[in-house]
Amino acid sequence: MDLGDIVYQKDHGVAKITINRPEVYNAFRARTVDEMTWAFRDAWDDNRIGVVVLTGAGDKAFCAGGDQKQRSGEGYDKSGGLGGGIGLEVETLHGVIRDIPKPVIAAVNGYAIGGGNVLQVLCDLSIASERAKFGQSGPKVGSYDAGFGTAYLSRIVGEKKAREIWYLCDQYTAEEAKEMGLVNKVVPHEQLQEEVDRWCRKILEKSPTALKMLKYSFNADSATIAGISQIAMGSLAMFYHTEEALEGRNAFVEKRPPDFSKFRK
Ligand code: S0N
Numbered sequence: 522m523d524l525g526d527i528v529y530q531k532d533h534g535v536a537k538i539t540i541n542r543p544e545v546y547n548a549f550r551a552r553t554v555d556e557m558t559w560a561f562r563d564a565w566d567d568n569r570i571g572v573v574v575l576t577g578a579g580d581k582a583f584c585a586g587g588d589q590k591q592r593s594g595e596g597y598d599k600s601g602g603l604g605g606g607i608g609l610e611v612e613t614l615h616g617v618i619r620d621i622p623k624p625v626i627a628a629v630n631g632y633a634i635g636g637g638n639v640l641q642v643l644c645d646l647s648i649a650s651e652r653a654k655f656g657q658s659g660p661k662v663g664s665y666d667a668g669f670g671t672a673y674l675s676r677i678v679g680e681k682k683a684r685e686i687w688y689l690c691d692q693y694t695a696e697e698a699k700e701m702g703l704v705n706k707v708v709p710h711e712q713l714q715e716e717v718d719r720w721c722r723k724i725l726e727k728s729p730t731a732l733k734m735l736k737y738s739f740n741a742d743s744a745t746i747a748g749i750s751q752i753a754m755g756s757l758a759m760f761y762h763t764e765e766a767l768e769g770r771n772a773f774v775e776k777r778p779p780d781f782s783k784f785r786k
Contacts, residue, residue: 522556522559524556524560525552525556526540526541526542526549526550526552526553526556527539527540527541527553527556527557527560528541528578529556529560529563531564531567531569531570533725534569534570534571534572534721534725535570535571535572535573535574535718535721535725536560536563536564536567536570536572536573536574537573537574537576538557538560538561538564538573538574538575538576539576539577539578540553540557540575540576540577540578540583540584541578542578542588543577543578543579543581543582545585545588545590546577546581546582546584546585546631546632546634547577547578547579547582547583547584547585547637548584548585548586548587548588548589548637549584549586549587549588549609549636549637550587550588550591550597550598550609551591551597551598551608551609551610552598553588554609554610554611554613554614555610557575557614558610558613558614558617561573561614561617561618561621561625562617562621564621564623565617565621565622565623570623571623571724571725571729571732572623572624572625572626572721572724572725573621573623573624573625573626574625574626574627574628574717574721575618575625575626575627575628575640575641575644576627576628576629576630576717577630577631577637579630579631580630580631580652580710581631581632582630582631582632582633582634582637583627583628583629583630583631583632583633583637583640583641583653584632584633584634584636584637584640584641585632585634585635585637586634586635586636586637586638586639586658587609587611587635587636587664589662589770589773589774590774592608592761592770593770594761594762594766594767595608595761595762596608596609596758596761597609606754606755606757606758606759606761607754607757607758607761611636611666611754612668612747612750612751612754614640615639615643615668615669615750616747618640618643618644619643619669619740620740622732622733622736622737623729623732623733623736624645624646624724624732624736625643625644625645625646626644626645626646626647626648626717626720626721627640627641627644627646627647627648627704628648628713628714628717629641629647629648629649629650629653629655629695629704630650630652630653630710630713631650631652631653631654632653632654633653633654633655633656634654634655634656634657634658634692635656635657635658635659635662635664635666636666636670638655638656638657638670639657639666639669639670639674641655641704642669642670642673642674642677642703643669643673645736645739646705646720647703647704647705648704648705648706648707648708648713648716648717648720649695649698649699649704649706649707649708649713650695650707650708650709650710650713651695651696651707651708651709651710652695652710653694653695653698653704653707654692654693654694654695655692655693655695655697655698655703655704656686656690656691656692656693657670657686657687657690658690659687659690660687660688660690660769661690661769661772661773661779662769662770662772662773662779663760663761663763663765663766663767663768663769663770663779663781664757664760664761664766664769664770665687665753665757665760666753666757667749667750667753667756667757668746668747668749668750668751668752668753668754669746669747669750670687671683671687671749671753672743672746672749673743673746674686676743677702677703678701678702678703679701682701695707764784765781765784768780768781768784769781
């Protein structure tokens with residue numbers, strides 16, 4: 522595949538996927554999602570690879586979610602395909618992160634916001650730079666990811682905290698994220714890569730079959746969430762056509778606060 526939105530590297534058993542759109546804080550568009558999915562499948566298929574690392578280019582952001590500048594009343598920028606209504610095949614991407622029979626580590630180097638936070642939530646393990654910031658912003662920009670983004674998040678941080686994260690759209694520091702169980706470890710920014718390498722080496726020493734079966738068993742317990750995701754993405758496709766959803770998207774692009782007051786009915 523011709524890669525433009527990500528950098529994909531393989532080295533000593535580790536596949537590293539770097540979202541490479543730093544000018545938009547590594548927000549993803551349809552092409553970015555397709556390239557990430559392709560890379561995860563390649564790593565899945567390559568017997569030399571035992572662990573996958575997902576990170577973002579630059580030192581500002583891991584990923585700021587869906588690219589709002591590529592979003593319209595028709596959804597994101599891909600028509601047709603498995604993305605169906607919303608124009609982004611995020612469900613497919615979420616599926617490969619969960620299903621690849623190898624541990625996936627998120628190296629959270631900066632903002633993990635919206636769909637970007639959902640990506641790090643879905644990774645098996647997350648190591649964060651002390652500069653990282655976490656949060657959901659869907660209700661601010663007229664959007665939501667109400668499958669793994671809500672139900673699975675609740676399993677990780679608890680129902681009350683998950684509701685707070687989505688309803689308030691606040692941002693949380695790396696230390697706060699660690700406290701609520703959203704990430705495994707926080708390290709000084711310059712030590713992020715070194716720490717991730719250390720965790721990769723430890724994983725690579727372990728039995729791949731044992732790791733695979735453990736991952737499948739963890740997944741089995743939350744497998745029904747995929748159904749919630751399908752319903753949520755289906756409804757999101759319809760929601761994106763509304764004035765209310767567009768108010769959120771337009772406010773972000775126009776750099777003004779959204780006014781949702783007239784939609785409270
Ligand atoms: C990350 C934030 C907090 C950083 O703020 P800061 O430091 O003030 O920088 P900015 O000036 O705002 O940003 C720097 C440049 O990057 C651009 N940019 C940032 N994020 C995006 C983005 N998501 N799309 C497009 N461009 C982005 C800025 O525009 C700016 O560029 P210039 O200077 O040229 O204008 C802050 O940037 C922020 O809040 N970003 C938006 C985050 C966001 O709302 N993401 C989408 C969130 N959506 C959801 O939570 C809902 C649903 C969901 O998860 C989902 C489900 C399915 C499919 C897609 C999504 C999805 O994520 O949308």
